[in-house]
Amino acid sequence: MEVMSGSCRFGLWFVHVWWSGDQIFQVVFSKSTLNGTVPAAFIRYCAGKEEHFQSMESVATGYPTIYGRIYQEVRKVPYGETVTYGEIAGKVATSPRVVGQAMRRNPTPLVIPCHRIVGKHNFGGFTPSPEIKESLIVMEKKTKDRRK
DNA sequence: AACGTACACTTAT
């Protein structure tokens, strides 16, 4: 199938998505828009709905390296919650630092919710900007609380 | 192929 691309709004940012069917190849945050459509799940998520991207699959979880297993673990952390780099590291028998690197190179944020991974003593980073990470966490917490 | 460096971390001084 042909690979599609497009973007949708998230706050001051746009999220660009390259996908084909339920395969997600890449998602990047950008200040500028990009013509085309994105899967409905992204639109729902950006609108503040609780969205688990359950039906989507990221190419990254299939990586044959340790990154693949890290991404699979990260996918399991639930909407509105956060875990530490160290906890993920423990599950796949590697060091927290490696988890950090895997997050930095994550080709598909949101589908693989790297924004829910924080440091034990600090917030951790996010590319292109930690502000995004923070607003994602805040947004998720808010919608989760609203559900109660 | 080897080597050095850079990290979105953690734990112990």
Added chain:
DNA sequence: ATAAGTGTACGTT
């Protein structure tokens, strides 16, 4: 506050 330990990727020999 600082240093040492850590694993992987990546650029440069």
